[in-house]
Amino acid sequence: MKTDILVIGAGPVGLFTVFEAGLLGLKCTLIDNLDKPGGQCAELYPDKPIFDIPGVPFQTAQEHVDALLKQIEPFDYELVLNERVESMKEVDNGWEVITNNNNKFDCSNVFIAAGAGSFEPIKPNLDCNFSNLENKKIFYSIKDKNLFKNKRVAIFGGGDSALDWTVELEKIGANVSLIHRRDAFRGAPDTEATVRDLHKHNKIKLLTPYIIKDIKGSEDIECITIFNADTKEDSEIEADYILFFYGLNKKLGPINDWSLELAGNKIKVNTENFETDREGIFAVGDINTYPGKLNLILSGFHETTLAVQKAFQRVNPGERVPFGYTTSSTKLHEKLGFSDNK
Ligand SMILES: Cc1cc2nc3c(=O)[nH]c(=O)nc-3n(C[C@H](O)[C@H](O)[C@H](O)COP(=O)(O)OP(=O)(O)OC[C@H]3O[C@@H](n4cnc5c(N)ncnc54)[C@H](O)[C@@H]3O)c2cc1C
Numbered sequence: 001m002k003t004d005i006l007v008i009g010a011g012p013v014g015l016f017t018v019f020e021a022g023l024l025g026l027k028c029t030l031i032d033n034l035d036k037p038g039g040q041c042a043e044l045y046p047d048k049p050i051f052d053i054p055g056v057p058f059q060t061a062q063e064h065v066d067a068l069l070k071q072i073e074p075f076d077y078e079l080v081l082n083e084r085v086e087s088m089k090e091v092d093n094g095w096e097v098i099t100n101n102n103n104k105f106d107c108s109n110v111f112i113a114a115g116a117g118s119f120e121p122i123k124p125n126l127d128c129n130f131s132n133l134e135n136k137k138i139f140y141s142i143k144d145k146n147l148f149k150n151k152r153v154a155i156f157g158g159g160d161s162a163l164d165w166t167v168e169l170e171k172i173g174a175n176v177s178l179i180h181r182r183d184a185f186r187g188a189p190d191t192e193a194t195v196r197d198l199h200k201h202n203k204i205k206l207l208t209p210y211i212i213k214d215i216k217g218s219e220d221i222e223c224i225t226i227f228n229a230d231t232k233e234d235s236e237i238e239a240d241y242i243l244f245f246y247g248l249n250k251k252l253g254p255i256n257d258w259s260l261e262l263a264g265n266k267i268k269v270n271t272e273n274f275e276t277d278r279e280g281i282f283a284v285g286d287i288n289t290y291p292g293k294l295n296l297i298l299s300g301f302h303e304t305t306l307a308v309q310k311a312f313q314r315v316n317p318g319e320r321v322p323f324g325y326t327t328s329s330t331k332l333h334e335k336l337g338f339s340d341n342k
Contacts, residue, residue: 006107011039013285013300014113022075038065157245
């Protein structure tokens with residue numbers, strides 16, 4: 001199905017694009033390679049306060065993302081997570097965007113809101129090849145926790161994700177082993193205390209200081225070898241699934257291959273409508289550059305607001321871009337599902 005605007009990246013700027021496009025009656029599809037929307041705000045600093053969102057004196061970064069998601073609720077948009085956009089090709093009146101899962105999306109406009117590039121999970125550095133087990137038995141994020149119900153799950157990592165999922169999966173009956181290279185965690189102290197309590201009551205296994213050494217198995221995981229950093233001894237554990245929560249690397253990703261004019265790692269745009277040197281491809285937010293560019297959320301909001309005007313003209317050639325204040329336009333109130341009687 002053809003969408004009006006295909007947005008690469010569901011960070012704050014990608015999310016706000018849905019709002020501004022929605023006001024003009026345009027439909028967006030957002031694709032992000034992370035397992036949740038919110039980009040840097042949700043991934044890098046969810047609990048940190050932001051003080052420079054206009055009209056919002058204080059919000060944590062996650063609260064900001066939640067507010068943006070609330071703000072776009074009235075609009076019909078599609079959010080595709082856990083997929084990375086790999087390539088784009090020009091088709092009749094628009095673009096075809098292709099992801100790493102070979103899903104194809106036809107669209108009239110592409111908005112690259114890819115921030116600092118794609119975040120990729122850090123994988124363990126092992127001699128064995130375990131790629132055949134990836135996305136079947138080995139995961140770096142969780143799409144559906146029910147997969148792990150009543151299963152043996154080995155979780156590796158020492159941050160919030162490792163701790164949170166240990167607690168969550170134990171709750172749904174998974175037999176969890178949490179393995180970390182030292183007996184100290186980087187995550188929330190409260191969750192760490194819960195994990196230690198679960199271990200004390202034999203509800204989970206906490207194995208420290210261990211690092212993973214080997215994984216055996218082709219269709220299923222047959223055994224996992226772990227190495228004790230204190231005793232220098234190997235031991236074996238069994239699991240149906242492995243979850244690695246070693247954090248994320250920021251990578252520019254495939255943007256380099258999209259034949260767009262770049263300046264360093266950034267995409268060059270004009271400041272009238274933030275279009276790149278290719279018609280119908282726009283770059284908004286941290287990914288773009290122009291004289292005076294600031295990597296701030298509010299700059300990205302401004303950029304995408306102007307970019308959707310041009311996107312509207314491409315979808316509706318010859319039509320005037322409608323302009324209205326959200327305070328007083330009854331048409332906009334209808335789109336926002338707002339009635340004076342409410
Ligand atoms: C610690 C910290 C504090 C900050 N504090 C502030 C502040 O107080 N005020 C402020 O205004 N700004 C702040 N910023 C900057 C702000 O977070 C960024 O300006 C903002 O996140 C940019 O939004 P974005 O939507 O352009 O990109 P991002 O938030 O980076 O989101 C881009 C998304 O695109 C995805 N992506 C990239 N490539 C692909 C691909 N090929 N396929 C699919 N998905 C892809 C990424 O996974 C990511 O989720 C801070 C940044 C940091 C790190």
